[in-house]
Amino acid sequence: MTKKKTIFSQEVIVAIVLVALYLIFRTISSDFGKYTTFLSMMDISYYYVLMAIGVAFPLITGGVDLSIGTGMICYALAGGFLIRNYNVPTGLAILVSILFGAAIGLCNGVLISILGLPPFLATLCNCMITRGLGSVVTGSFAVPWPTAKQDNGWFHSIFKITTANKTKIPLGLVWIILLMLLMQFILAHTRFGRYTIAIGSNKEAAMLSGINVRFYHVMVYVVSGLFAGLASIAYAAVIKTVQPGTGAGMELDAIGGAIVGGVSASGGYGTIYGTVIGAYVIIFLKQGLPYIGFNANMQQIITGLVLIGAVCIDIIKRKVIK
Amino acid sequence: MGEVILTMSGIDKSFPGVHALDHVDFELRRGEVHALMGENGAGKSTLMKVLTGIYSKDSGTITFEGKEVEYHNTHDAQEAGIVIVHQELNMVGDLTVAQNIFIGREFRKGFMIDDRRMIEESKKLFDELHINIDPRAKMSDLTVGKQQMCEIAKAISHKAKVIIFDEPSAALTEKEIDDLFAIIRDLRSQNLGIIYISHRMDEIKVITDRVTVMRDGTYVGTLITDECTKEDIINMMVGRVIYEEPKTHSMVPADAPVVLKVDHLNAGKMVQDVSFELRKGEILGFSGLMGAGRTETARALFGADPKQSGDIYINGEKVTINSPEDAVKHGIGYLSEDRKRYGIAVQKTITENSTLATLKEYMAGLFINKSTERAVTLQYIKELDTKTPGPDQLVVNLSGGNQQKVVIAKWLVRNCDILIFDEPTRGIDVGAKNEIYKLMNRLAAEGKSIIMISSEMTEILRMSDRIIVMCEGKKTGEIPIEEATQEAIMDKATRDIR
């Protein structure tokens, strides 16, 4: 019984869907199969996947983090602003961006866990606040991060390196896989991960078991914010010029990815590898649809529908099991 | 019995509207099993929750191992060596058995949780207790009884000095209860102090050394089990409270027509092939242990939960009930066992709650006719003697008994002929209880038919004209009140339990 469940788990189905999508797009469009297409798709995927890994944790607790999209832009703006206007070394700016993310995450966590605000509301407010902060910090000007050729642009090579014979290698994919393994390990084999699941499954029981639920519940949002901070670096490396006021809606693709990848919208269950695969399904849809002749704006509608579809499947599955 | 390990004295605790504990004293020695008895709502669970830090006490002192202590949460209490096996299960369904048992104190290798060792330790624990459960199974896949055993195993696995069992046997089979008693004897011989809360008199005689009785939030007295009789304990539990005389014969005329007939009702595991009839003016008692499927039967009958098969006849006519909407249309009203969750909208007024099931009748065109609505509410406030400053009072500000009256009013306004009372007096103080009983008798005399689900044996024997006993989702007996005794009911309530 349990064996059967694992074979046909949502993670496996989604992985199959991912491969199928890739093959379909390839057959229809010859451009889609090109290495450059693959490279640009990987570039764009990093920040989405990083956000998705982070937001998987609040989702597993039965909450959500809507502040990651605008947050990511805000952190990228802050870091870039420091480099441009105060000649701060790139390494330090990156650290500031990441810590800024963690700080906003902490703020979310305190509002939700300590003060008892509903997660979607607290993070929706921080979505607005980070969007505003990004503009206020930079005086509403766009902020370009250093380009790859500039001296302080070394951070680009974290995600993509060019070998001697001028082939570009998407190094970021390696980091993504390593981070995925690390976070999956943390979810499955550390106290933090175990309590994340426990909070989502039965918070009351977790509390009565003597777990410091408040602390771990805050930490869940700190992790989400931290990953939004990491994502901001990946974003700066790809997009080059960060525009204030953008970022709204990006959280949907990340959250959608996690849910498509089998994270339960009502909490208690989820895997990080599923999240990553799910996020790639969304990215393939987003990036692939224009190749097969769809209007680029259709992707927004489609991701919205895919999200609802995935949640409906989760709901139906739970009903059937009952 | 060894020296005193735990003393609670003068414990006082109030909730809004309820004086839950009134200067209660309690004492526990090493190597004894100490029963804590009292009717529902006597304050046993509250006292234990104060002890383990779930509630904070208003006044009084707790002395543990010679030192005055106060715990602020269960974790503190656990650390000190006081653990509780809860009446309600506190399990994380999405985690495995082993993960649940060691939650909050996982074995670790560096950062990593040592799941293998947790599984091994759980196995050892289960072997000691002679329980056959796979530690790797997901908790939500186990039966209620097995989950209970896991909870007990979890409590024991703490290095406990005092273990509290809060009605542990309610969901267990007889075999499991025997196992449990073996475990408890073993723990006693290890010089632990054990507090055992139960309603079952026979268990008390078998397993405990002393009995402390509570009543209405007060301490009544402590007896040595071997030196007292069942009757002594019952007298202390019931005490000065004068109840109505138990029924000796059915009040229903022999020719009363059958109002409701349920035929081969099936709904999930908890309702298997249940059939019964309800007559006009009858109070039909549903007895059984916790988890016997009585509430589930009522909910399936009422359309609140889906059913697989079975026919329902009202006044001889076959009816389809697929939702509470249908049930209400056919004149069935349901008072849930859990008022706050299923009975009332607490943040709304008495008026709004009273007309919830009948709002359509108070419409003047598109608009609610608020004056007739108010008049009807006032009428029922008077009739049921609901204690409130007025019909605009928020229900949250009423006491439990008065809240229950608001729910009853809702169904009386609807003029329902069939009323299902599910644990109608749970969490209600004694005075209000008697009022509810009187009201039910009056309703029956007026020709309403009542199904009463109750876990209190005395309540069943006092109120019912006929008693249906359920066990593990099946109907196991039907007893006319003339032949009903506690023993006969208990026998049928445990019939299927092996």
Add this chain to the structure above:
Amino acid sequence: MEKIKNNPIVKKLGFNRIILFLILLLMYGAFSVIIPGFASMARIMSILNYVYFLGFLALGVTFVIATGGIDFSIGPVMFCCALMSGYSLNTFGVPVVVALLMSIVIGMLFGCFNGYLVAFVGVPPFIVSMATMNIAKGLGSVFTKTQSVSWPQSNDPSGNGWFRNLVKVDGIPVGLIIFGIAIVILFIVMNNTRAGRYILCLGSNKEAVRLSGVNVRKWQMLAYVICGTMAGIAAIFFVSAYTTVQPGLGDTYNNEAIASCVMGGTSMGGGLASIGGTVIGVFVISLLQEGIMAMRMTKEVQMIITGLIVIVFVYADVSARRRRN
């Protein structure tokens, strides 16, 4: 203090609402002192323009919040309505009346979609909101081929600009009258009809209402339909005042509408809602918006402030609930 609170007139109006109203007056006074020329008729008209569309959004979402749910797709839905009907007006030449009705119907359809998913399928409201937000933005962009849409000016030679009379005729704020009528209707719906009663009660305890034999799904869905329809009406008032709509925007107004509700005493936990409170909240937010603009600060500053307002008021509500239980 207690004495004032227990005064029957104060009780009827609601103590918190009176305080909020005083804050509104105080804010207006403060802005008038700080900003030269703030106390002018032109400013008031400008504030009213903001009040109209935000008011309809906020009144609609009050019903959803009363059920204990949330809808933060209303801003983008409003824009989607304005884009699709405006584009039809300009490109396909449909009559203005049809375009206006179309806007309302599109809003209503979004409401049906959200309501069905929440009430009948059981998808959590915040997920539905998130998805609908993107669907609305995408639909607006696809339909208009990512072009911004300008509705006709009042002096448009085609004579299509008459709809602007809904807002203002010769400097008389007609919109205020329409808005006033809408407030009265929605107040009656909330307090004197079955719909309002069931919506409030199911927000307080859905299961209890279901077990009273009420078809809760139907009424729960209705709340979302009302909300969507109001977003469609808000779109009309938005274009009447601001003419041009751009695809891909609109989410800033979600928070402002929600802020208006929670300030006015509508509880995020459901079951408690105040139409009057929401209206005062709308005026406070609109005044704030005007004041910030007049002080030459950006929209972003206002976003931060509304975000903080929501947090503070929801926290007050949450802790009040905790105390009661």
